[in-house]
Amino acid sequence: MDGNGRWAKQKGFIRAIGHENGTKSVRETVETCAELGIENLTLYAFSTENWNRPKLEVDTLMKLLVSSLKKEIKTLQNNNIKLNAIGNLNSLPKKVFKELHEVITKTQDNTRMTLTLALSYGSREELISVVKEISNKVKNNIISLENIDESVINKHLYTQNLPDVDLLIRTSGEQRISNFLLWQIAYAELYFTDVLWPDFTKQHLYDAITDYQKRERRFGKTSEQLS
Numbered sequence: 001m002d003g004n005g006r007w008a009k010q011k012g013f014i015r016a017i018g019h020e021n022g023t024k025s026v027r028e029t030v031e032t033c034a035e036l037g038i039e040n041l042t043l044y045a046f047s048t049e050n051w052n053r054p055k056l057e058v059d060t061l062m063k064l065l066v067s068s069l070k071k072e073i074k075t076l077q078n079n080n081i082k083l084n085a086i087g088n089l090n091s092l093p094k095k096v097f098k099e100l101h102e103v104i105t106k107t108q109d110n111t112r113m114t115l116t117l118a119l120s121y122g123s124r125e126e127l128i129s130v131v132k133e134i135s136n137k138v139k140n141n142i143i144s145l146e147n148i149d150e151s152v153i154n155k156h157l158y159t160q161n162l163p164d165v166d167l168l169i170r171t172s173g174e175q176r177i178s179n180f181l182l183w184q185i186a187y188a189e190l191y192f193t194d195v196l197w198p199d200f201t202k203q204h205l206y207d208a209i210t211d212y213q214k215r216e217r218r219f220g221k222t223s224e225q226l227s
């Protein structure tokens with residue numbers, strides 16, 4: 001969800017206004033995905049690197065998270081959407097952690113769609129934690145070295161209950177991954193759009209999905225093998 005800051009700057013507002021308007025796009029995107037029957041949506045809301053932003057901006061984002069969670073819990077319940085979070089959640093301010101935990105618990109039995117927020121998330125950090133956990137299990141003879149395969153890695157990722165990514169959308173014209181789900185996007189289709197996140201609407205999401213539907217996902221095979 002990139003481009004909140006530039007959107008605000010273009011309009012002569014402070015960056016916080018960009019983030020605030022970004023929450024409208026979050027709402028529209030979540031609603032549209034649920035309508036379309038998409039079972040999993042993951043939003044990169046705050047990266048491990050984002051902690052290095054000015055304190056005022058970090059505080060604003062954290063406050064926005066708490067207020068959005070408080071505001072949207074009803075909508076999540078009414079629409080049967082389960083909230084999930086990935087990342088180094090212990091590093092979040094207590095207030096955010098508490099609110100997040102509450103919404104996750106209250107929505108845990110919802111089945112229509114899982115909405116995952118990546119918060120204080122960094123893929124490299126996630127992979128380091130996977131290596132540490134698995135190494136520890138090997139050391140304690142819980143797993144043998146020979147048995148380490150893709151499924152073992154998958155089971156130790158923050159995303160252990162989620163499927164691999166099918167489609168990754170990045171807004172604002174930047175064409176990079178920025179430490180997001182590096183393992184999980186091995187075969188994802190990438191879609192980049194110049195639209196800044198606060199301007200991202202239902203129609204832009206449809207455009208991304210229509211583009212995705214035209215692609216042939218070969219997973220290393222040939223076209224002939226697929227047909």
Ligand code: FPP
Nearest residue numbers: 001002003004005006019022023026045068
């Ligand atoms: C990137 O734009 C966006 C963020 C770092 C924060 C995303 C947060 C929201 C959309 C609002 C809160 C989210 C939820 C789930 C309620 P940027 O600030 O890097 O923009 P720039 O590249 O133009 O400076």
